[in-house]
Amino acid sequence: MTKPAKQLDYHTIHEIFTRFAASDPEPKGELNHVNAYTLVVAVALSAQATDVGVNKATEKLFKIADTPEKMLALGEDGLIEHIKTIGLYRNKAKNVMKLSQILADDYDGQVPSSRAALVSLPGVGRKTANVVLNMWWHYPAQAVDTHIFRVGNRTGICPGKNVDVVERAIEDNIPVEFQHHAHHWLILHGRYVCKARKPVCANCIIRDLCIFEDKNYE
Structure with missing residues (x-):
């Protein structure tokens, strides 16, 4: 240490x-994303994984699932097919589906811009929330x-x-x-x-x- x-x-x-x-x-951050939602997903997937590995997995994924609604339509099994090269992919897939459902149901498919709301999402801790706040909303x-x-x-x-x-x-x-x-x-x-x-x-x-x-x- x-x-x-x-x-x-x-x-x-x-x-x-x-x-x-x-x-x-x-x-610039090195995780590829196209909007706030894909940034949340990418950062959540990056736990105990490299940015390079996450980018390879999400390159095709984000072309077909760049909103919570599209991710839910893809389904957990479909998501796993894209991210199975990433460590802890099964648990991460479950969290992505859960947070996507919450965003669709409670936030009209939009990513909230408060730390408290972000950390309430499955698989999103303070670090992930801070990355999103900084990179997407330019909050320090x-x-x-x-x-x-x-x-x-x-x-x-x-x-x-x-x-x-x-x-x-x-x-x-x-x-x-x-x-x-x-x-x-x-x-x-x-x-x-x-x-x-x-x-x-x-x-x-x-x-x-x-x-x-x-x-x-x-």
Whole structure:
């Protein structure tokens, strides 16, 4: 487990995100979707799975089932045929069908834009809700995954003993002008540079600001 670091000061954090913004002004999530509904489904399917694997599974699925009503018409067995390459696909299929039914019955087929309503849906937790709020409605919600948890603690940007503490640290310590894209910058940095087993510190644009002791320059 990553050892929690000390909290960086405001000026250092501001410089870190200034560099992230200069390097990638409009970072994007890597899950393919065509509307709010398919985003909810894609994020729900991505639990304990890779974005690449989910995108492969949903490429054909979202062409025929991009609304709750169409998903219900496809049926659970039909959905399973599309997502059976994804881990935990049977349980995920059940949740997708249940949340689709709720959206069709209670929300006129539309995805609600409140966190409370989103997390009430089967298979949708706080992380999924925050991804949808951020990516679809551009609300500065912070979806903390394993990459953000690792980067936040290694660097001192947003340290915490659990994801809830890290989420609060992002909200409290990252300047507001960077809040909208913060979680995407952190996820992408953790996925491609600050990797779990072998970080690519030689290619890191914030290596001089990061307080991680075990830097790797190979």
